[in-house]
Amino acid sequence: MTTGPAITAGATKGSNTITVSGTSAFIVDALFTISPATPTWAHNLGGFPDTNRYMGGMFKVRSKTATMITFDPPCPFDFSAMNPIAIPWPGNFPAVQGVGYESFTVELADSTAGWAIELDNAWGCWIYDVEVAHAYTRQTYSAEAVRCEYRHCYMHDVQAAGPNHEGLDFNHSSWNLVEDNIFNRGGAPPVDIWRRARPVPRQRDRLQLRHQYEAQPFGTLASITAHITCLT
16 A cells, blocks of 8 residues: 555654544554655655655554544654654554464475565564575565564575575665674675665664674675664
């Protein structure tokens, strides 16, 4: 879904409420997007028109009245002067919450699966201490994932190089923590934030990358980032 009601109040930094004309399309505990118009100083890449709303952030509906939505986390930027709209999640059902994958190995040497693990329409979920080996393409894929964590994973030795072989691939996701993972002989980049990965604030503002490593020739581990939070 790419449209929704105009936000007439709220969408200011630190606020956790917005006012719209009607909330019937929004479900408690479901995800939604606050999406401002593309500002004049920004342009969409890849041939997409600037009328496409590729800024904003994904949040969860905590409660609602007929015209007001209370959400979490609070809005990190002031979008009130950018003609923002509220876009409900198209699935029309609550997000999956509190589900984790821990301490196992996925061996994909004899598989052409698109990826080993997917987090979709997920809130507060996690992937911890998981090894993914010999993936045909991506190792994990996260779409509409919010406040999830990716820690202590080892992803290595993909079947082929080139695009679409990322270790952690994010789409339409926000407020996620990626920490202490190792990517060895995988695709480039090891962590990818793409397609509607809003410059602010969707994935890029609250995707924290801490102590990520990519194996280099001769076994040297080179730190990609160290405790970086983008666009804070």
